[in-house]
Amino acid sequence: MPSPVIGLTGGIGAGKSTVEALFARLGIPCVDTDRIAHQLTAAGGAAMPALVAQFGAAILTAEGALDRAVMRQKVFADAGERQRLEAILHPLILSESRRQLALQQAPYVLLAVPLLFETAAYRNLVAETLLVDCEPQLQRERVMQRSGLPAAQVDAIIAAQMPREERRALADAVLDNSGDLALLSLQVENKHRYYLQRFAAANLAAPSNSVDPAL
Structure with missing residues (x-):
């Protein structure tokens, strides 16, 4: 159970x-949604193709991960950018959270x-x-x-x-x-x-x- x-x-x-x-x-x-978000936005993370398609290669670090400082500036400057970011990340984070929770004993x-x-x-x-x-x-x-x-x-x-x-x-x-x-x-x-x-x-x-x- x-x-x-x-x-x-x-x-x-x-x-x-x-x-x-x-x-x-x-x-x-503990299933931590912040850790899940970092995994999704690391180099090769599941969210990265959609993020690059939405925001362009300027959001990437040299290693291919999400440049969090660049993205932070984007979302604080423009509420629309925040909404686009959340539309990509939130469903993935929720899905992975549920998967991890279901595995816990x-x-x-x-x-x-x-x-x-x-x-x-x-x-x-x-x-x-x-x-x-x-x-x-x-x-x-x-x-x-x-x-x-x-x-x-x-x-x-x-x-x-x-x-x-x-x-x-x-x-x-x-x-x-x-x-x-x-x-x-x-x-x-x-x-x-x-x-x-x-x-x-x-x-x-x-x-x-x-x-x-x-x-």
Whole structure:
């Protein structure tokens, strides 16, 4: 029987990757849509022929992968370009996410989706949602340190995402990543125990929010 799915999300720089790693230590796998997107847009990736046909060879790196910096400039400058990019990538990412979810054998599995609350197709796959959150200034500092992007560009990326208050209102549970790793780890361990109990009880009946391999 396919594993129940927890939708993991959070704004850029909130710490989703750190949370994934903490759950992995507890034996819980994660299907990460960002990783899938990188695989699809690597040299030889399944999305690359359609992307080149749509946007031209200028979006390629020397190795033949998607030049993410060039594409980022395109989509932030033109909403139409963003829509064309999403029309190519999103169906491929969703299809691969479903395929990977159907292969998992665990008490439950994480599905990491930055735009989980904005995307009904992913919301329909999950039993609960888990938001990683932190203070806005800390989020901004983390993104700048990690990416090397200028402050104005980081602010534009954050502004383009769902407002923090709205994400918090929609989430079934919130992990506060404004503190240190030890505090975050304790929160993850608490949620892990909760999910184990929740889905052990749910196994008395057929789970309604798991991914059928036949789909």
